Amino acid sequence: MHIFEGFLPSPWWQIWFVVSIPVILFGMYQLNKLVNERREVVPLLAVAGAFIFVLSSLKLPSVTGSSSHPTGTGLAAILFGPAITAVLGVIVLIYQTLFLAHGGLTTLGANTVSMGIIGPLVAFLFYKAASKAGVNFYLNVFLATAIADWVTYVVTSVQLALAFPHPEGGVLVSLAGFAGIFATTQVPLAILEGALTALIMKYVVQIKSDVLVDLKILTPEAVAKLKEGMK
Amino acid sequence: MKLEYIVAIVVVLFAAQFFYGVSINPDSEFGGADGAAGDIIGEISPGYEPWFEGIGFEPPGGETESLLFALQAAFGAVVIGYTIGYYKGKSSK
Numbered sequence: 001m002h003i004f005e006g007f008l009p010s011p012w013w014q015i016w017f018v019v020s021i022p023v024i025l026f027g028m029y030q031l032n033k034l035v036n037e038r039r040e041v042v043p044l045l046a047v048a049g050a051f052i053f054v055l056s057s058l059k060l061p062s063v064t065g066s067s068s069h070p071t072g073t074g075l076a077a078i079l080f081g082p083a084i085t086a087v088l089g090v091i092v093l094i095y096q097t098l099f100l101a102h103g104g105l106t107t108l109g110a111n112t113v114s115m116g117i118i119g120p121l122v123a124f125l126f127y128k129a130a131s132k133a134g135v136n137f138y139l140n141v142f143l144a145t146a147i148a149d150w151v152t153y154v155v156t157s158v159q160l161a162l163a164f165p166h167p168e169g170g171v172l173v174s175l176a177g178f179a180g181i182f183a184t185t186q187v188p189l190a191i192l193e194g195a196l197t198a199l200i201m202k203y204v205v206q207i208k209s210d211v212l213v214d215l216k217i218l219t220p221e222a223v224a225k226l227k228e229g230m231k
Numbered sequence: 232m233k234l235e236y237i238v239a240i241v242v243v244l245f246a247a248q249f250f251y252g253v254s255i256n257p258d259s260e261f262g263g264a265d266g267a268a269g270d271i272i273g274e275i276s277p278g279y280e281p282w283f284e285g286i287g288f289e290p291p292g293g294e295t296e297s298l299l300f301a302l303q304a305a306f307g308a309v310v311i312g313y314t315i316g317y318y319k320g321k322s323s324k
Contacts, residue, residue, distance in 0.1 A: 004265060006281025007272065043314045050314075053307030057300045059263065063248040065256030066264040098287035100299050106283045138234055153264075160268060164275045177271045185264045188248045195241040200311070202234050207318035 002093065002111040003156060005104025012163040017109030023117050024090055027083035034084065041080075041211055044204065048076035049088045051200060055193060056092050056115075062185040070193035071152050074145025075200060077120030078127045079215060089116030114155035123148035137205075137218065137226060138198045146194030153182040206230065 008016070034041060055072030062068060076085040093111050096102040103111050126144040135143075161175035205212065209223040218226070252261075272279055290296035 005285040006283035050307035050310035057303040061261040063252035065259035067261045068264040101289040181267045192245045195238045199238045
């Protein structure tokens, strides 16, 4: 659930654009370089982008009595890093803004920061750290994407709280209010997203493990071990 | 197949939390969390009006909106299914 059109007053909507635009530009540069140097990643890029399309279109009901949608960004973040994921995220956000009146152009910067940048950055860093620590690959993917999904909506709550501080209690009281909706509603969705991402990652290992080694996501030994487990 | 079973269990648990949610929120229509956040903004800053209306296409109603969301999901699913199927077929030769 993105921040509605027109729902961020000055200076906040500009601030989030200023934060997101350099990341998008860097992501486009990285994307261009990746596609030119390694043509073989293009199908994986398509799958990662399409995964964001599917998951962010699913408005799912949560135990809290509200609905929200997953982000789908964890897969791309682990495969290609947060900057390229930000570019993919922006494409989805623009589609939803222009055709579905979901999110908004003036809030595009803020929504890009939460869904396209900070969430994926958390997934990416978590994956790398847990990978070093020797956590099981699929458990790692599950945790990284579930946490990233949840963090995305915590960031949304922070963005709204900063823009709408409570007249008496200030930003923290507002944050409690917004996070009380977004962060709680998102918990079951985040778990589901983590599980679905781990599953699709298994198919990626089956069909394109060479690219995973190329992108330094897995070592050849780890791939061999995972494939052994599939037999 | 082990991971598939685990994911299936997670999906069942997800459905269970929804039904539990329905039973503890009998009057809820499970509207969007963004709408609920809009209500909070109304409480914190009464009289706040969105200052921009948007220039994109606005679906005239829920039917058209669900069509466009379904198209978004279908497009993504086709790309994923085609790509994975293509490489799976290629590798099994």
